[in-house]
Amino acid sequence: MAVAQVIRSEWTKIRSVASTVWTLSLAFAVTVALGVLISVLAKNEFGNLSREDQFAFDPTVVSFAGMSLGQLAMIVFGVLVVSNEYSTGMIRTSLAAVPQRGLFLAGKLAVATALALVVGLVTSFTTFFLGQAALGEYRAAISDPGVLRAVIGGGLYMALIALFSMGVATMLRSPMLSLGILMPFFFLVSAILANVSATKEVGRFLPDQAGAKVMQVVTPPNDDTPYGPWGGLAIMVVWVIAALIGGYVLLKRRDA
Structure with missing residues (x-):
């Protein structure tokens, strides 16, 4: 079968399933809504921050709070x-x-990743501009050093999260099992490892922790992370590649 036919077939599958369309819409809505809300709260609380915290204030990261x-x-x-x-x-x-x-x-990965990337970039730019508007005098401009990279990086981050999940789901095949592993991994295990001193060195190399570095513009005081924004995203890409290779190998070896 020609590549174009495979692409067309996968596109038809994705857009004909309501749950996938609604999930992408939800990714946009919740990210933007929470980002604007946190930006409003951050603006109101800025005067209560210590001088050190004000100096380390990163308006770009604040607008990505809904990520x-x-x-x-x-x-x-x-x-x-x-x-x-x-x-x-x-x-x-x-x-x-x-x-x-x-x-x-x-074909499946190409279509789904393209959709995730478009939604991710639209979401990232929208939440940035609305978040900065909510921050008022404390806002950052898209032309400020590092800001455009962070905003584009936010879109790439969302697409890579989706792609990593596709790789894991290809290996596990079951939606319940896949979500049962991915949810605790990203929202429990990763957070614990990254915030406990004994495991901090390990946690910072997990895909979400490393990838999120690309959205950071202002480096916090005493930040000893051994990689920069693009280095963090590269670590995330390595995780994604590993998941996709695992999915491909198991798909080739197993029966349907």
């Missing part, structure tokens, strides 16, 4: 894109139509 909830929606999107076919049994039909499993997986 954690947007990340949750992107995880669900990535899992649903892959595992819906397994839960409904349609995977057998899909693999019969596209017996080249590498082509099948590549």
Whole structure:
């Protein structure tokens, strides 16, 4: 089957499933809404901050405060894109139509990642501009050093979260099992490891902790992170590649 046909088929699958469309819409809505809310609160509380905290204030990061909830929606999107076919049994039909499993997986990943990237970039730019408007006199400008990189990085971060989730879901096949592992990993294990002194060195190399570095403009005092914004994103990319390789290997070896 031609690549164009595979792409068209995967596009039809994704847009015809309401849950995937709603999940992407939710990723945009919750990220922007929470980002604006936190920006309003940060503006009102700025005068109560210590001089050191005011100096370390990062308006760009503040506007991305809703990224954690947007990340949750992107995880669900990535899992649903892959595992819906397994839960409904349609995977057998899909693999019969596209017996080249590498082509099948590549087509699915390409379409879903393109959608996640578009939504991620639109979300990132929207939440930045609305968040900065809410911050008023404490806002950053898109032309300030490092800000455009952070905003573009926010969109890339959301797309990579979705892609990582697709890789894990391809390995596990079950939506419940995939979400049961990814949710605690990102929202419990990662947070604990990154904030406990004994495990901090390990936690900072997890995909979400490393990738989030790209959205940071102002470096906090005493920050000894051994990589910069793009270095953190590169670490996240390595995690994504590992997940995709694992998914591809298992897809090639297993029956539908």
